[in-house]
Amino acid sequence: MKHTVDIPVQDVVPHERTVLRAMGVPRDREPGEQVARVLEEARDELRSLARPRGIYAEVSPRDFARIYRGDGDNERPNPLESIFPRADHLALFAVTLGAGVSDRIPDLFGEGRLALGATLDAAASESVELAAERLQRVVAGKARPKGGGAHASGRGAPDARTLRYSPGYCGWNVTGQRALFSTLGPEEVGIRLLPSCLMEPLKSISGVMVTGPVEIHEFENDFPFCSECRTKECRARIQSLRHEAPGIRMPTEGNPNGAA
Amino acid sequence: MELLEQIAKELESGDDKAVGSLTRSALEQKTEASIILNEGLIAGMQVVGDRFRDHEIFLPDVLLAARAMNAGLALLEPLLAESDTPARGKVVIGTVKGDLHDIGKNLVGIMLNGAGFEVIDLGKDVAPREFVETARETGARVIGMSALLTTTMPSMKEVVSLLKSEGLNGTVRTIVGGAPVTEEYARDIGADAYGFDAANAVERVRELTN
Numbered sequence: 001m002k003h004t005v006d007i008p009v010q011d012v013v014p015h016e017r018t019v020l021r022a023m024g025v026p027r028d029r030e031p032g033e034q035v036a037r038v039l040e041e042a043r044d045e046l047r048s049l050a051r052p053r054g055i056y057a058e059v060s061p062r063d064f065a066r067i068y069r070g071d072g073d074n075e076r077p078n079p080l081e082s083i084f085p086r087a088d089h090l091a092l093f094a095v096t097l098g099a100g101v102s103d104r105i106p107d108l109f110g111e112g113r114l115a116l117g118a119t120l121d122a123a124a125s126e127s128v129e130l131a132a133e134r135l136q137r138v139v140a141g142k143a144r145p146k147g148g149g150a151h152a153s154g155r156g157a158p159d160a161r162t163l164r165y166s167p168g169y170c171g172w173n174v175t176g177q178r179a180l181f182s183t184l185g186p187e188e189v190g191i192r193l194l195p196s197c198l199m200e201p202l203k204s205i206s207g208v209m210v211t212g213p214v215e216i217h218e219f220e221n222d223f224p225f226c227s228e229c230r231t232k233e234c235r236a237r238i239q240s241l242r243h244e245a246p247g248i249r250m251p252t253e254g255n256p257n258g259a260a
Numbered sequence: 261m262e263l264l265e266q267i268a269k270e271l272e273s274g275d276d277k278a279v280g281s282l283t284r285s286a287l288e289q290k291t292e293a294s295i296i297l298n299e300g301l302i303a304g305m306q307v308v309g310d311r312f313r314d315h316e317i318f319l320p321d322v323l324l325a326a327r328a329m330n331a332g333l334a335l336l337e338p339l340l341a342e343s344d345t346p347a348r349g350k351v352v353i354g355t356v357k358g359d360l361h362d363i364g365k366n367l368v369g370i371m372l373n374g375a376g377f378e379v380i381d382l383g384k385d386v387a388p389r390e391f392v393e394t395a396r397e398t399g400a401r402v403i404g405m406s407a408l409l410t411t412t413m414p415s416m417k418e419v420v421s422l423l424k425s426e427g428l429n430g431t432v433r434t435i436v437g438g439a440p441v442t443e444e445y446a447r448d449i450g451a452d453a454y455g456f457d458a459a460n461a462v463e464r465v466r467e468l469t470n
């Protein structure tokens with residue numbers, strides 16, 4: 001069954017530091033007066049324009065195997081193909097900030113407000129990640145019912161962790177979004193997939209939320225495609241699983257310390 | 261401090277109002293528009309570009325400086341158009357067919373503009389033929405293409421092939437960039453250059469036009 005979720009905008013306004021980091025400013029660099037003003041303006045724009053919404057639907061491992069195969073363009077081997085068959089719970093998802101923010105960014109550039117445009121772009125990219133984290137917590141709650149016990153079906157052990165994986169990352173071809181969209185129907189929350197596999201609005205994310213024991217999410221990053229990867233993001237994600245409580249998040253306006 | 265030097269300094273600190281009023285003063289003192297452009301605005305932007313490349317300043321500072329540059333440019337442009345002053349060359353840029361992501365391309369355009377190139381920005385979702393036709397019509401020396409997704413990158417190859425089939429590959433050079441694009445991909449499709457960020461794009465376009 002499909003579920004749509006409206007996410008409160010104040011939960012997805014990223015902290016100033018996070019936005020600056022996304023723009024390549026080092027952690028220890030204090031913003032000057034002008035930059036601080038632009039940052040605040042960008043976060044105000046985000047607050048007034050973002051309409052974060054998500055959609056998710058549980059899928060069986062068998063159905064997911066078909067969706068994951070997609071057009072047959074995935075790199076082989078890849079991490080997710082050995083993760084998802086061991087999962088307790090799989091849910092397709094898509095999340096967006098809505099058209100307002102994505103449309104505003106090019107308008108700002110057109111008006112010559114370059115710093116504000118770029119800062120809003122970075123803030124919105126971080127914001128949609130936060131929206132995906134929010135949705136992930138909702139899905140994790142379903143997959144791992146409160147009280148820590150296993151699900152009636154026997155799945156969702158108390159030490160289970162939920163992580164998300166997206167087409168276009170780590171060997172899952174970006175064209176995998178076609179099968180994902182035709183099953184999930186993110187159009188319901190206003191997301192359209194273009195023939196080029198680009199989602200509109202731009203500030204949108206699609207993928208699968210995988211819930212299962214910590215170990216299933218762990219892997220070595222020695223796949224051929226890893227040599228071209230600039231972020232090596234899997235390392236931090238895997239590390240956070242061992243060291244932090246499930247659902248740990250980045251600092252936001254409503255949650256400056258970033259604790260879950 | 262000399263007026264032109266002052267323009268450059270205010271531009272570096274991102275003060276658009278000061279750059280606007282100093283540019284006006286320089287014009288009132290009958291300084292030639294091309295001199296204000298080269299020795300004030302572009303000189304200031306050159307320092308900004310170098311400091312950005314050396315990680316002394318960061319993107320928000322560069323964009324504030326670029327806005328300040330535009331404040332000066334807006335006053336100079338009508339005069340520059342009249343005097344037909346040659347710019348460093350024209351560069352056609354755009355995000356390729358099927359791709360709507362343009363922030364990276366915008367940043368490249370801003371930096372190229374700051375370095376004195378005349379940038380013709382075709383926007384996003386640009387068809388291969390439009391890149392080629394625009395370069396031909398405007399006499400541009402370089403086409404810069406941006407892509408966000410691996411699915412839209414093949415359109416870059418089409419532009420390179422089209423230039424070849426139209427016999428323009430010697431006169432119009434190509435440079436590609438964007439998050440999933442690599443130096444190797446550029447080589448594979450026969451593009452003349454690859455730029456990994458906006459500062460690097462300026463260096464590579466300079467090499468292509470020298």
Ligand code: B12
Nearest residue numbers: 168199202205206364404406409410437438439455457458
């Ligand atoms: C932020 C980000 C997002 C944000 C915002 C995206 C947006 N378009 O607004 C969000 C979270 C929404 C997102 C979503 C997705 N993303 Co994303 N994202 C990124 C990330 C981390 C940074 C992109 C960015 O905005 N950078 C800032 C801008 C300013 O940089 P830029 O565009 O790269 O431009 C610079 C240079 O590339 C260069 N440049 C750019 N153009 C040109 C042109 C020329 C001529 C030259 C010389 C240089 C040049 O100079 C620019 C300035 O420095 C990249 C990875 C990375 N580190 O680059 C992945 C990345 C672009 N995303 C990727 C993917 C797959 C996706 C999704 C499909 C994932 C999913 N299934 O949900 C979606 C697609 C979204 C959509 N609408 O369709 C892939 C794309 C590769 C691929 N497989 O096709 C990347 C490369 C990550 C990866 N796997 O390595 N993403």
Ligand code: SF4
Nearest residue numbers: 170221226229233234
């Ligand atoms: S190194 Fe990069 S590409 Fe490889 S698995 Fe990790 S995040 Fe994915």
